[in-house]
Amino acid sequence: MRQPLFVTALAATAIALAAAANLPEPSADIKAAVAASTRTPANLARDQYRHPAETLSFFGVKPTDTVVEIWPGGGWYTEILAPLTKGKGTYYAASPWPDGNKGVQNKQTADAATYGHVKFAAFPWAEGQPKVPDGTADVVLTFRNVHNWRMGYQRGGTDYSGEAFAQMFAMLKPGGTLGIVDHRLPESASDDREKSSGYIKVSTIRRLAEAAGFEFVGASEINANAKDTADWPKGVWTLPPSLSQKDVDREKYVAIGESDRMTLRFRKPR
Template sequence: MRPIALAALLTLPAGLALAAPSAPSPALIAAVKAPSRTPANVARDRYRHPAETLAFFGVKPTDTVVEIWPSGGWYTEILAPYTLRRGTLYAAGPSEKGLAGVAKLRAAHPSVYAKVKTAIFPAVAGQPGVPAGTADVVLTFRNVHNWRFGATDQTQAAFDQMFAMLKPGGTLGVEEHRLPETMDTALEGKSGYMRRSSVIAFAKKAGFTFAGESQVNANPKDTHDYPGGVWTLPPNYAEKDKDRAKYAAIGESDRMTLKFVKPR
């Protein structure tokens, strides 16, 4: 189990225990090792812990899974082969252009990605969205800050739509760059980090029940206070070569890994 920062422990609500680590299934391990994955993405597994993260969220190969804003498809490379035979995977992007990464994967490995469905998220009337009440699991990785501080605040609308697309009893898994609760909330607006309490508040307002969290993606080396925000750290290196070795030694960001459930 990864080390847990004391500060992270101190921010847990009274009475809420950390979730016990879940053992990834053989099918999930096989998907993480899929030969169709990009080598550069595989090299980042040591920071992102995909098998442990997806096991914590309880994703099964028979599920209807929605991946929100997959961008280049880092997690899509695992979810597509995992759900290929018995499940369904939706890649939901902000536009067709926003799904270009998935289209590129499909072109390179059509047999792996041929069944992946696409949708627009957040969808407005007339756009192809994920049908309401059809998903077993909705997953979003490092996207909440994008909805919160883009040109228009889409955060609550995003959580509302994710709630709507899930079946009763379905799971929402959220991974996000974590801003310590003791740090100035104004940093949420420019750093790329979000307070855990902020994310939970949006989810609860949408109707979700908070089901637990894992520290599998915690990084106690992350000080959360960089000149270029979270993008100072790898893989972005916003400061380019300045202090690059220092940031490389820190690794990727400290992240919260939160699980929510749509009540039955």
């Protein structure tokens, strides 16, 4: 299928951004996956905020890897990671069991050619549920989810982020990579805001990761947004894509764009 012109333009922009930020240029495999004809137009439109090619390149993701995506939701990154790993690597979608992977399962049902190889696992895992085998993953990725664990989403408000990091540590091979993107709360803000705003501090994620045994490798500003002050009426959901205020100041929030995000890379020691 012929690619739309805006896909080509996005690819060119990705290369320019990578050079400007001193990031590794995305591989041909990553570029091809980001430009896959099977991606939905609505998801393509959000590349300007999520910079998938640069983000995956920063995390060192390769098509031959065993990649675990924690809580893929509707499958935004699945549309890239499934084509990237097809025929070469392994891709797990890991979500609350049994219904958390419905978004990705629906994609698999609709397009087995693209998504038929996707494996499913529980996260957080509990006895009797399918799991990513310990010590088998090259890369574990989670996009905008650590704040949910900190807020106790699906656990009645009880913080279970420590458990989540321990399980991600267990599934990785020695030397494996943990890549995290999340909504960034300023370090000067009250810690209490992590419990309700959807934002979380870099220092909190580093503390959680290092407590689980991870080594911090580095950070990228590729997903930063200086327009986001992280102090909105309905937390991060005030901004796109949620726009929880509906028509109230809608143009203002659309102009700001999606949230300011940290992009952090960790490693399981060898």
